[in-house]
Amino acid sequence: MTKKPAGNLQDPITYVLTLIPAEPPERAIRLRRQIMAVYSYCLLWVGTILGVELSAFAPNTPHLMMFSVLFAINLVFFLLIRSGLSERLGDPSLTILQMATGIILTTVILHYTRELRGAMLSIYFMVMTFGIFALDRRRQMAMAGFTLFCFTTLQVYEWLETPQQAIFSFLIGHWIILALILCWFIYMGGYIHNLQNRVRDQRENLRDAHSRLEAIAVRDDLTGLYNRRHFLERLEEELSLANRNHTPLYLAIIDLDHFKRVNDNYGHHSGDEVLSRFARIASQGLRKSDLLARYGGEEFVVLFPHATEAACEAALERLRRRFAEQGYSFASDIKTTFSAGLTAFQPGETADQLIKRADSALYGAKSRGRNQVVQLPLS
Numbered sequence: 001m002t003k004k005p006a007g008n009l010q011d012p013i014t015y016v017l018t019l020i021p022a023e024p025p026e027r028a029i030r031l032r033r034q035i036m037a038v039y040s041y042c043l044l045w046v047g048t049i050l051g052v053e054l055s056a057f058a059p060n061t062p063h064l065m066m067f068s069v070l071f072a073i074n075l076v077f078f079l080l081i082r083s084g085l086s087e088r089l090g091d092p093s094l095t096i097l098q099m100a101t102g103i104i105l106t107t108v109i110l111h112y113t114r115e116l117r118g119a120m121l122s123i124y125f126m127v128m129t130f131g132i133f134a135l136d137r138r139r140q141m142a143m144a145g146f147t148l149f150c151f152t153t154l155q156v157y158e159w160l161e162t163p164q165q166a167i168f169s170f171l172i173g174h175w176i177i178l179a180l181i182l183c184w185f186i187y188m189g190g191y192i193h194n195l196q197n198r199v200r201d202q203r204e205n206l207r208d209a210h211s212r213l214e215a216i217a218v219r220d221d222l223t224g225l226y227n228r229r230h231f232l233e234r235l236e237e238e239l240s241l242a243n244r245n246h247t248p249l250y251l252a253i254i255d256l257d258h259f260k261r262v263n264d265n266y267g268h269h270s271g272d273e274v275l276s277r278f279a280r281i282a283s284q285g286l287r288k289s290d291l292l293a294r295y296g297g298e299e300f301v302v303l304f305p306h307a308t309e310a311a312c313e314a315a316l317e318r319l320r321r322r323f324a325e326q327g328y329s330f331a332s333d334i335k336t337t338f339s340a341g342l343t344a345f346q347p348g349e350t351a352d353q354l355i356k357r358a359d360s361a362l363y364g365a366k367s368r369g370r371n372q373v374v375q376l377p378l379s
């Protein structure tokens with residue numbers, strides 16, 4: 001979908017980008033750089049025309065031809081990036097190719113400059129700037145070497161072509177200035193590139209830490225199930241959904257029977273193993289849409305959205321049977337059971353009211369002898 005340009009004042013690059021359909025982020029960045037390149041060439045063209053008009057450039061400067069060729073090359077680059085074909089290349093943003101094109105063009109422009117040559121050397125640095133964010137120091141050095149090679153070739157060519165016009169001190173002076181500034185570019189470019197990598201790494205670490213923290217905030221350490229706080233938040237959401245859509249919602253509170261005895265007879269470690277085992281079989285046995293959480297200690301909760309009473313009872317019974325069949329390494333003769341209280345959400349009631357009724361149902365299951373599921377109100 002093509003976005004409409006915003007009403008407020010935008011820079012030309014942003015404006016052109018608003019006309020292009022949305023792209024994957026990496027490609028969008030590449031296209032942005034591509035448009036920046038075209039924008040720079042437009043400025044350069046204007047500068048060259050002015051230079052010719054003001055007689056600062058040779059009058060026979062073929063600026064129209066130079067820039068037509070350049071726009072054609074840039075169009076090819078643009079299409080390669082836009083179509084995704086450049087993704088198959090080692091350098092998908094085509095930075096090196098584009099910089100090389102820019103350096104060659106700059107060398108050709110320099111050939112037509114007269115007294116302005118010293119000032120016009122700065123165009124090389126404009127091209128080098130494009131490499132700072134995309135190339136590592138080794139590649140930036142290669143591009144700087146290529147720049148120096150092109151400029152040296154130009155100087156040697158002019159020296160041989162028109163030796164009478166060449167002033168040695170000017171030639172060597174320009175060469176030294178270019179070489180020194182390129183050295184500075186390599187140093188600063190490498191520094192900025194490393195800085196950028198470090199910022200990127202830090203951002204990734206931060207994102208990792210954030211998702212780890214998020215997991216810690218909603219999960220219980222021992223069982224990996226959702227914790228009480230997360231459950232209560234989700235319960236509020238589910239209650240308002242059930243209220244709004246008039247959909248059924250059931251809540252079960254599950255409490256492991258005589259769990260204290262496990263701890264007392266076999267140690268806390270064995271108790272932890274029983275808790276983890278329950279969490280595992282409950283996670284495997286319930287539907288993805290059911291919300292299972294550790295409510296505290298040896299107490300668990302399950303929220304059944306969009307379920308029927310029969311389906312909830314069947315799920316809890318299945319879980320109760322499976323839990324009772326479990327074998328443990330710390331004691332061969334132990335049988336683990338749980339009691340559960342199940343209740344249906346009544347429209348308009350609060351989470352507290354719902355939890356209290358499920359708790360009463362659980363109390364009923366315990367007082368009736370444990371190892372069973374009791375529903376309230378009794379059906």
Ligand SMILES: Nc1nc2c(ncn2[C@@H]2O[C@H](COP(=O)(O)OP(=O)(O)OP(=O)(O)O)[C@@H](O)[C@H]2O)c(=O)[nH]1
Binds near residue numbers: 261
């Ligand atoms: N191993 C272990 N024990 C825990 C954990 N959290 C709570 N407990 C223990 O769970 C036991 C709960 O005991 P009670 O509340 O008396 O309940 P119960 O023994 O299961 O008895 P009933 O609920 O009446 O069947 C206590 O001994 C707690 O120390 C835990 O994370 N790990």
